[in-house]
Amino acid sequence: MKLHFTRTNGPVDEAIDSLIELVENVHHPEIVREMIIAALMAGREEEERADLKLMNTTLKEMRFTSKIFGPYGKVKKVTVFGSARTDSDEVVCQMAYQLGRKLADAGYMVITGAGGGIMQAVNEGAGPDHSFGVNIRLPFEQQPNPVLMGNPRLITYKYFFNRKVAFIKEAHAIVLFPGGFGTLDEAMETLTLWQTGKHNPMPLILVDEPGGDYWAKWNTFFQEELLTRGYISASDFNLFELVESVDDAVAKINRFYLRYHSIRYVEKQMVIRLSSDIGPQCADELNLNFRDILTPGGKISLSGALPEESDEPEIAGLPRLLVDFNRKDFGRLRSLIDAINSCGV
Numbered sequence: 116m117k118l119h120f121t122r123t124n125g126p127v128d129e130a131i132d133s134l135i136e137l138v139e140n141v142h143h144p145e146i147v148r149e150m151i152i153a154a155l156m157a158g159r160e161e162e163e164r165a166d167l168k169l170m171n172t173t174l175k176e177m178r179f180t181s182k183i184f185g186p187y188g189k190v191k192k193v194t195v196f197g198s199a200r201t202d203s204d205e206v207v208c209q210m211a212y213q214l215g216r217k218l219a220d221a222g223y224m225v226i227t228g229a230g231g232g233i234m235q236a237v238n239e240g241a242g243p244d245h246s247f248g249v250n251i252r253l254p255f256e257q258q259p260n261p262v263l264m265g266n267p268r269l270i271t272y273k274y275f276f277n278r279k280v281a282f283i284k285e286a287h288a289i290v291l292f293p294g295g296f297g298t299l300d301e302a303m304e305t306l307t308l309w310q311t312g313k314h315n316p317m318p319l320i321l322v323d324e325p326g327g328d329y330w331a332k333w334n335t336f337f338q339e340e341l342l343t344r345g346y347i348s349a350s351d352f353n354l355f356e357l358v359e360s361v362d363d364a365v366a367k368i369n370r371f372y373l374r375y376h377s378i379r380y381v382e383k384q385m386v387i388r389l390s391s392d393i394g395p396q397c398a399d400e401l402n403l404n405f406r407d408i409l410t411p412g413g414k415i416s417l418s419g420a421l422p423e424e425s426d427e428p429e430i431a432g433l434p435r436l437l438v439d440f441n442r443k444d445f446g447r448l449r450s451l452i453d454a455i456n457s458c459g460v
Contacts, residue, residue: 118156120149127155150174169274176270176277183270184247184285192247193218193368194226194282196301197233197292206324207292208236213361214290214322215240221365226286228278229269233292235260249281279304288318288368293329302333309354310347312445315378316452318371319355320364330357350446373456376433381423385438389455392434393417397458401436404454408447413439 122128131151135144154170161167195215201208215225215237225241227234229248238246239262248263250271263269272278283289283305291302302321308314321330334357341347358364376388393401394417401415409415418435425431436455440448 118152118159120152124152127152172273173277176272176274177280180270180277180281180285183268184281187224190224191222191287191372192224192226192285193288193290194286195233195237195290195292196228196282196294196298197237198294198298199228199230199232199234200295201232201236201292203236207322207327208233210322210324210361211236211292212240214364215242215246217361217365218368219245221369223287223368226282228282228297229259229263229271231260233294235262238262247285249278251275251278283308283314286317288320288371290318290320290322290364291330292322293327306351306354309449310351310445312442316354316445316449318368320367321355321357322361322364323357323359325359327359348444348446350444350450353446353449370456371452373460374458375452375456376430379424379427381421385440386418386421386424387436387438387452387455388430388433389436390433393436393455393458397455398436400458401451401454405447405451408441408444408451410439410441413441415439 116124116127118124118127128148131148134151135141135147141147157167157170161170195211197207197211201211203209211233217240218225219241224245224247225237226247226249227237229238229250238248238260243262243266246262246266246268248259248266248269250259250263250269252271252273258264259266259269259271270281272281279301282301289301289305291298305314305319309316309319321333323330334352337347337352342349356367358367372390374389374391374393376390379386379388398415398417402409405415416437418437420427420431420433420435438451
């Protein structure tokens with residue numbers, strides 16, 4: 116028989132329903148049902164054992180990721196990237212240690228790749244109780260750093276793509292120190308997600324030592340090669356910030372969440388949830404200054420929680436901004452968030 120995601124599978128649907136009922140305490144059974152259907156479909160369509168093993172491992176790794184991070188959903192976390200080859204006496208490594216310590220003091224937890232160098236320094240600064248490690252299994256057997264060895268918040272992945280999901284999905288900010296191919300890969304992937312709107316905005320901060328030029332050269336390449344050729348827009352430079360001090364990095368993260376809380380789309384409208392109200396005058400200023408990113412005839416208006424947000428009762432009392440965003444210029448959206456945070460402050 117041919118399988119469908121709709122409930123047209125007769126005895127197969129009945130068997131899956133019985134299995135879910137037998138297991139008990141299955142959340143969102145309608146989604147779990149589709150996952151089971153997808154697995155059965157894959158078993159019939161994929162002749163290659165390797166393809167099925169990839170799907171199987173991916174699901175297991177993503178499930179374990181949710182299990183480990185789940186209890187900490189209400190704690191803000193900062194993912195920090197940087198070279199594993201940096202010596203502990205280098206300035207950027209010492210800065211990474213201070214960043215971890217200051218983030219932990221400010222109430223954040225940190226997520227690193229669990230390796231040495233910059234990663235270990237961040238974990239040492241934050242301490243094991245404020246650290247997550249997102250390790251990768253490599254041919255040369257990368258071991259987790261001593262801070263994370265045996266830590267219940269250490270995850271080791273087979274696939275880089277699952278690891279990347281964890282790095283970004285669980286973060287409330289991304290900080291990058293100088294590094295090699297891996298660090299640059301994460302920088303570019305993060306920028307791509309921000310630029311295309313595949314992930315809601317958050318701080319992306321590039322840290323260099325005082326007077327350092329690692330990220331400055333990177334930024335110059337963007338300006339002289341990508342921008343001048345029309346491959347990116349000028350507003351894309353709003354998606355990241357360059358700093359030369361740990362205090363500036365922490366301050367920029369704190370500033371981003373000064374009033375901004377989160378974003379959700381309800382049908383075609385963007386809903387920006389705020390931790391404090393901005394008032395009509397600020398709303399008028401936002402409409403004037405950001406009309407270029409609104410849909411034709413669209414506006415920014417004050418609101419409370421929408422009926423469609425009833426599945427998030429814990430934030431029902433937060434004020435909202437309804438934004439008729441054109442879903443094109445996410446660099447300008449980042450500037451809108453900055454304006455919201457600073458309006459009336």
